[in-house]
Amino acid sequence: NAGVTQTPKFQVLKTGQSMTLQCAQDMNHEYMSWYRQDPGMGLRLIHYSVGAGITDQGEVPNGYNVSRSTTEDFPLRLLSAAPSQTSVYFCASSAGTGSYGYTFGSGTRLTVV
């Protein structure tokens, strides 16, 4: 049981480049989210999804796109990378809200130069 798998683990981008952070879960969870972690800022919600075909914005959505074509996958796209997007990105999934805890992936460390 792999849980939540994020790829790549590390990435360096040049300003203006685009890329997709991959996230896959094998727990048949309906809910999936993307967070970024920055020093002193905690975990901030970028985008989230409550099921295939349904996505919504979180606290810091600008510069990022998402889609949810299947239950398993929830990729995060950076359209034109900026140094302000240097961060650690976490994908998470859950069977539901409320007392259900989200299961997190191990993260992608992204540096934009």
Place this chain on the structure above:
Amino acid sequence: DQQVKQNSPSLSVQEGRISILNCDYTNSMFDYFLWYKKYPAEGPTFLISISSIKDKNEDGRFTVFLNKSAKHLSLHIVPSQPGDSAVYFCAASEIVTDKLIFGTGTRLQVFP
């Protein structure tokens, strides 16, 4: 506008003593509150949760207390162990929006 706040960035506690981590929130519509633990280079892991209709939930060494009138919750760890040294995040969710919002985290260090 930070809806979930953890005002203490760090806490140091001796092994065997109680650790108390605090969290404040501003949104009275939050239905559930959760605590996560994070080690370096790993994703956060779920610890314990509490519904807004309860004021206490216990799981082994971990107890979460909720004071709705003060919009405050706390996580008690007793007895504290060196393996508890990590960053602890408070989080809150609102069923209507389905979002899970996190605080800024408190780094707990448990020393022998």
